[in-house]
Amino acid sequence: MSMPEPYCAVEAFIEHDQTDWMGDGVLGQLVTVMISDDMGVTEPAVCGLWPAQARTLACELLAMAEHAEQLTRDRQQGR
Numbered sequence: 001m002s003m004p005e006p007y008c009a010v011e012a013f014i015e016h017d018q019t020d021w022m023g024d025g026v027l028g029q030l031v032t033v034m035i036s037d038d039m040g041v042t043e044p045a046v047c048g049l050w051p052a053q054a055r056t057l058a059c060e061l062l063a064m065a066e067h068a069e070q071l072t073r074d075r076q077q078g079r
Helices: 051-077
Strands: 011-015 018-023 027-029 029-038 045-049
Touching: 029 051, 045 051
Parallel strands: none
Antiparallel strands: 011 029, 018 027, 029 045
16 A cells, blocks of 8 residues: 555454345344544445355455565565
8 A cells, every 4th residue: 555545443343233144045144344544534434244254354364464474574684
C-alpha cells in the first residue's frame, strides 16, 4: 500500500442473530468481519463469512504474516 488507507482496525466476531441458509438447506452461523478506522470518520466495511470462508481467510492471513516477517528479517540481515 503506497497511499495512507483510512482503515486501521480489523475485528472478527460472532453475532448469534447473524445466520443465513447454507446451500444444503441448513441454517448456518456467520462470522462477521469488520474493518474500520479508529477515528470513526470512514464508514466501516462489514461482511459475513461462512465458517469455511473465515477459516480460509485466516489461513491466508497467517501465511501472509509469515511471509512479511521473513521479508522483514531478510531486509534487516541485508543491512
